[in-house]
Amino acid sequence: AQSVSQHNHHVILSEAASLELGCNYSYGGTVNLFWYVQYPGQHLQLLLKYFSGDPLVKGIKGFEAEFIKSKFSFNLRKPSVQWSDTAEYFCAVNGGANNLFFGTGTRLTVIP
Amino acid sequence: NAGVTQTPKFRVLKTGQSMTLLCAQDMNHEYMYWYRQDPGMGLRLIHYSVGEGTTAKGEVPDGYNVSRLKKQNFLLGLESAAPSQTSVYFCASSRHNYGYTFGSGTRLTVV
Secondary structure: OOEEEOOOOEEEEEOOOOEEEOOEEEOOOOOEEEEEEEOOOOOOEEEEEEOOOOOEEEOHHHOEEEEEHHHOEEEEEEOOOOHHHOEEEEEEEEOOOOOOEEOOOEEEEEEO | OOOEEEEOOEEEEOOOOOEEEEEEEOOOOOEEEEEEEEOOOEEEEEEEEOOOOOOEEOOOOOOEEEEOOOOOEEEEEEOOOOHHHOEEEEEEEEOOOOOOEEOOOEEEEEO
16 A cells, blocks of 8 residues: 655744755655645645656745655755745655545744 | 636535535546545545546545546535534546646535
8 A cells, every 4th residue: 555654744944944844655666756735725736746757856936856766755845945835735646546645744834 | 717616615514414515627637536634634535536437435435425427527425424524625636647636625514
């Protein structure tokens, strides 16, 4: 079975701090990996995705993620967060199933 | 604008009542999904469909039924609502089995 773990439940940062959110998945085969963001009161929106090729993928709003196959990880990073990045972030994986498997989410609070 | 539309956006039900949530997409997507989102539990798949006329159970299907009579619509039914079904429900659609487009959600409270 596929599963996704996000170990950081709530992260609090000051503006301009660097961000790294952890995501680990369990699936031994080829995977597609995603990060979604949910701003307060809104639906999930795609931040970035990895299918194949360069393991460092860049998404919208300055976010990037690195796929490390040996560690089954797909961590999300941003060099300098802004107050507007306050949101909940979800990692998701698809390893050939008919659907995505989501992690439990990480709530990010950025203090001005 | 193209996308996924969910109706209603809010609903309060009494225990035992029934209701249907409608999801409509105009992107000609084959795959459609119903998830529920609860605090600290992320998104859990209720049911999904890989094409018109097909449905399948997800992770938490009990207490829900679905139908996909038309490709663009995916209905989620609660036959006898329970307080445990208080949640935010999201519909999503995709051309493949990834790359979802989400609806704006339905906040359901069962009292």
